[in-house]
Amino acid sequence: MEQPSPGFALRCANVSKTFAVQREQRVWRILLGMDRDGGGPVVEALRDISLTVPRGKIVGVLGRNGAGKSTLLRLLGQVYTPTTGRIEINGQVAGLFELGGMGNPNLTGREYATRYLQFMGVAGDSVADILEDIADFSELGDAFDQRIRTYSSGMASRLYFAVATAYQHEIYLIDELLSVGDEHFQAKCWRRMRERLLGGASGVLVTHDWTAIVKLCEQACVIDEGRFSFVGSSDSAVVRYLDLRVPPAEAARFPDTIPTEFVLRSGEDSVIRLPVEVLDDVAVDLAISVEMLRIGVGWEIVILSEYYPVADTAGNYTVEFRIPALPLAPGKYSLNLFLAQRPLPGMRPKAGLDCRSWTYGNGLTLRVEGKPFPAAVTLPFTVRPIPAEAV
Amino acid sequence: MSLFVELQQVSKMYPVGSSATSELVAAMTSDAGHETVPRGKLAVDGISMRIVEGDRLGIIGRNGAGKSTLLHMIAAICEPTTGAIRVNGKVTSIMTLGVGLRDDLSGRENIYVDGEIQGKSRAEVERVAAQIIDFAELGKFIDYPVRTYSTGMKARLAFAMISHVAPEILIIDEALAVGDASFSKKATERILEICARGKIVILVSHSMQSVRQICNRCIYMKAGQILMDGPPLHVTNAYLEEVRAEDEAALMSRFRAHVGSRSYRAGSEIGRVSLLSGGDDLGSPRVEAHARLRIRLAGRHDHLAEPALCRIRIVRLDDLVVFQSDFPLADFSTARGAVGIELEFAPLTLGAAVYRLDAFFLGSAQSPSATFCEHSTVFEVFTPVPPAGGRPMLYYPITASVQA
Numbered sequence: 001m002e003q004p005s006p007g008f009a010l011r012c013a014n015v016s017k018t019f020a021v022q023r024e025q026r027v028w029r030i031l032l033g034m035d036r037d038g039g040g041p042v043v044e045a046l047r048d049i050s051l052t053v054p055r056g057k058i059v060g061v062l063g064r065n066g067a068g069k070s071t072l073l074r075l076l077g078q079v080y081t082p083t084t085g086r087i088e089i090n091g092q093v094a095g096l097f098e099l100g101g102m103g104n105p106n107l108t109g110r111e112y113a114t115r116y117l118q119f120m121g122v123a124g125d126s127v128a129d130i131l132e133d134i135a136d137f138s139e140l141g142d143a144f145d146q147r148i149r150t151y152s153s154g155m156a157s158r159l160y161f162a163v164a165t166a167y168q169h170e171i172y173l174i175d176e177l178l179s180v181g182d183e184h185f186q187a188k189c190w191r192r193m194r195e196r197l198l199g200g201a202s203g204v205l206v207t208h209d210w211t212a213i214v215k216l217c218e219q220a221c222v223i224d225e226g227r228f229s230f231v232g233s234s235d236s237a238v239v240r241y242l243d244l245r246v247p248p249a250e251a252a253r254f255p256d257t258i259p260t261e262f263v264l265r266s267g268e269d270s271v272i273r274l275p276v277e278v279l280d281d282v283a284v285d286l287a288i289s290v291e292m293l294r295i296g297v298g299w300e301i302v303i304l305s306e307y308y309p310v311a312d313t314a315g316n317y318t319v320e321f322r323i324p325a326l327p328l329a330p331g332k333y334s335l336n337l338f339l340a341q342r343p344l345p346g347m348r349p350k351a352g353l354d355c356r357s358w359t360y361g362n363g364l365t366l367r368v369e370g371k372p373f374p375a376a377v378t379l380p381f382t383v384r385p386i387p388a389e390a391v
Numbered sequence: 392m393s394l395f396v397e398l399q400q401v402s403k404m405y406p407v408g409s410s411a412t413s414e415l416v417a418a419m420t421s422d423a424g425h426e427t428v429p430r431g432k433l434a435v436d437g438i439s440m441r442i443v444e445g446d447r448l449g450i451i452g453r454n455g456a457g458k459s460t461l462l463h464m465i466a467a468i469c470e471p472t473t474g475a476i477r478v479n480g481k482v483t484s485i486m487t488l489g490v491g492l493r494d495d496l497s498g499r500e501n502i503y504v505d506g507e508i509q510g511k512s513r514a515e516v517e518r519v520a521a522q523i524i525d526f527a528e529l530g531k532f533i534d535y536p537v538r539t540y541s542t543g544m545k546a547r548l549a550f551a552m553i554s555h556v557a558p559e560i561l562i563i564d565e566a567l568a569v570g571d572a573s574f575s576k577k578a579t580e581r582i583l584e585i586c587a588r589g590k591i592v593i594l595v596s597h598s599m600q601s602v603r604q605i606c607n608r609c610i611y612m613k614a615g616q617i618l619m620d621g622p623p624l625h626v627t628n629a630y631l632e633e634v635r636a637e638d639e640a641a642l643m644s645r646f647r648a649h650v651g652s653r654s655y656r657a658g659s660e661i662g663r664v665s666l667l668s669g670g671d672d673l674g675s676p677r678v679e680a681h682a683r684l685r686i687r688l689a690g691r692h693d694h695l696a697e698p699a700l701c702r703i704r705i706v707r708l709d710d711l712v713v714f715q716s717d718f719p720l721a722d723f724s725t726a727r728g729a730v731g732i733e734l735e736f737a738p739l740t741l742g743a744a745v746y747r748l749d750a751f752f753l754g755s756a757q758s759p760s761a762t763f764c765e766h767s768t769v770f771e772v773f774t775p776v777p778p779a780g781g782r783p784m785l786y787y788p789i790t791a792s793v794q795a
Contacts, residue, residue, distance in 0.1 A: 043535055065544060066532070066540070070541050143432075143455075149405075150406075152456075152458075152459055153459060155455050158454065191710075194709075286791075287780070292784070300784055301784065302784045303784075303789065305789045305791070306789075308793075309793075311793070316795070318794045319791055319792075320791060320793075321789055321791050322790045324788065327740065378714065379705075379736055379740055379741065380737075381735060383718060383732065384732075384733050384735075385723040385731055385732065385733075386687065386732065387731050388691070388730060389689075390731060391664075391665055
């Protein structure tokens with residue numbers, strides 16, 4: 001993690017944060033000199049946190065409720081001071097946490113935005129454009145000129161997000177990026193964050209949504225009870241965070257001889273051949289998926305098969321999945337296999353028997369060879385000339 | 392007597408003033424004792440309804456539709472401007488989780504204080520306290536002041552407390568979104584348990600899945616009014632359909648700058664591009680997944696002596712290029728320069744999403760400056776039956792066979 005980078009955006013070294021657990025009447029005890037050393041019980045919210053955010057990168061922090069995520073963000077945003085350790089910040093910070101914490105509800109949306117821009121030192125001709133953009137992005141319409149206290153909570157969060165991301169900051173501190181607004185608005189927030197990152201922004205994203213981490217971050221940490229239990233690439237962090245129980249592979253499994261990498265050629269009719277050992281007389285189904293995992297850029301399922309029946313009785317089987325005219329661009333993909341017990345009619349869900357997936361940390365690789373082409377996938381098509389009048 | 396909530400012509404108006412000063416002036420100059428004409432934003436507009444025992448009501452709608460205001464009035468957090476609300480039963484609400492917790496007391500103390508307020512005996516409180524502590528999973532933090540808790544921890548404690556007081560009318564505002572996956576699953580199960588006891592549950596959520604899972608009745612609110620009231624599956628589907636239609640309109644207007652045709656060289660232009668889905672012969676921007684799609688392009692290009700290409704590109708709304716192909720223009724032109732191309736995808740394998748279709752006439756595939764003309768349009772791929780297990784980029788036809 002500690003790389004000798006020429007410029008980092010943000011760095012903290014051995015940071016700890018301890019909160020004293022204060023009981024009632026402590027003020028008197030302090031005044032009377034009875035509690036000078038604050039000897040009461042303490043909560044160690046963060047312990048020995050070291051983190052470097054290189055310029056132009058967003059580092060992810062994955063953790064469950066109460067793990068210390070919000071405390072960390074508050075420390076980085078200088079809301080709290082660390083008990084021990086150092087925090088260095090190299091740029092202008094926009095905090096996308098506790099959205100609206102600095103808002104006076106008696107301001108109108110426009111007044112709030114104007115005040116924020118003044119506070120951030122934005123001046124001159126660009127202000128009008130930025131305000132226009134905020135009004136447009138937040139989709140508040142006439143409400144933009146009404147007071148924030150008349151807003152619904154969703155409207156307020158749309159305003160705060162639009163304001164905080166309205167122009168390019170150097171460092172973003174983001175808490176649960178996509179918890180703002182409805183599905184439609186979330187997609188917009190996502191694109192906006194992506195633009196800011198392409199514009200050279202750095203930042204820290206704390207969340208429990210692992211898909212957000214692999215899409216936006218190359219590096220990520222897992223925080224657990226106030227400590228980093230893992231620091232490394234974001235896909236490994238996800239494996240560590242999910243900590244999925246690998247199915248027992250007792251009734252049916254893939255043999256050890258199964259290849260860890262499959263190689264196919266782009267555009268060709270392809271076959272993926274999978275050996276399956278069924279050890280008990282159980283009904284077994286198999287599904288596969290191909291995922292595009294470009295860490296820090298995107299994560300997406302490209303192809304997803306249905307569950308196909310493999311067997312009802314014990315034995316060794318070979319399943320062939322046929323993909324006509326393989327539509328994938330050359331590159332490396334993650335191939336996931338899900339061997340599951342077929343549920344009885346009306347019963348759900350499927351019980352996993354043996355699964356291979358990068359989220360379990362045992363995924364397979366699919367390498368697609370061929371000439372590069374200018375799209376993520378290709379679609380089989382035919383083309384013919386027609387009379388222009390027919391269109 | 393059975394539990395119910397009854398609303399009669401309930402409206403809520405929030406005053407909208409240009410500034411604090413003007414409101415103050417208005418308040419000072421208006422005659423005391425006279426009803427001033429209310430002026431402002433009508434958050435809830437004349438709603439009448441009856442919620443009865445056994446109802447598990449979901450309230451859905453876009454942000455700002457008045458959902459939260461309605462809940463606040465039922466929970467008596469605010470009063471209606473006009474109309475009346477009658478409630479029979481004890482209302483317990485989870486609005487902003489954690490409100491109502493006493494910051495300086497520990498989690499455990501909060502449970503006891505709350506019990507006292509509910510009028511429970513010490514013995515009764517003791518009985519549920521252990522369950523609450525167990526459910527909240529706070530570990531040693533249960534004996535620390537609530538002030539030291541993170542948002543998620545407060546949410547867990549508050550939910551645990553509320554769900555263990557045997558509520559009669561339970562109001563939940565987006566609470567299930569708080570907390571990590573495992574806790575929200577537990578919370579959902581808990582709510583289903585409460586529902587099973589036949590009380591009233593009112594839930595506001597943006598998650599159609601939660602509403603379908605928990606509720607047996609659903610209302611769809613828009614601009615302060617009830618647009619629909621019926622079975623959750625029916626109402627949520629109608630809502631999603633309308634949201635999509637609105638999104639499409641919003642999308643078209645957002646892409647207005649991009650949708651259209653531009654020519655950079657005289658005698659070269661793309662006049663028209665139409666999309667024909669299935670057996671349809673009328674163009675439509677809504678394209679069915681798995682069906683045949685024909686893209687037809689008509690234009691003209693008078694400079695046939697020079698080499699020229701037609702490039703067709705499909706870009707998903709998040710800027711992912713999913714298709715790009717170049718065709719020599721000469722193969723699709725008449726001697727007089729009329730161009731007609733039909734591209735057929737049989738079937739179209741793109742997943743459900745919104746896409747932009749770009750067409751260009753180019754002088755060369757390499758040099759971007761050699762663009763003669765371009766044309767863009769937007770379309771959406773939809774499917775009535777989305778696949779289980781994820782939202783793949785492609786709906787690709789895979790087949791399988793098994794050998795023993």
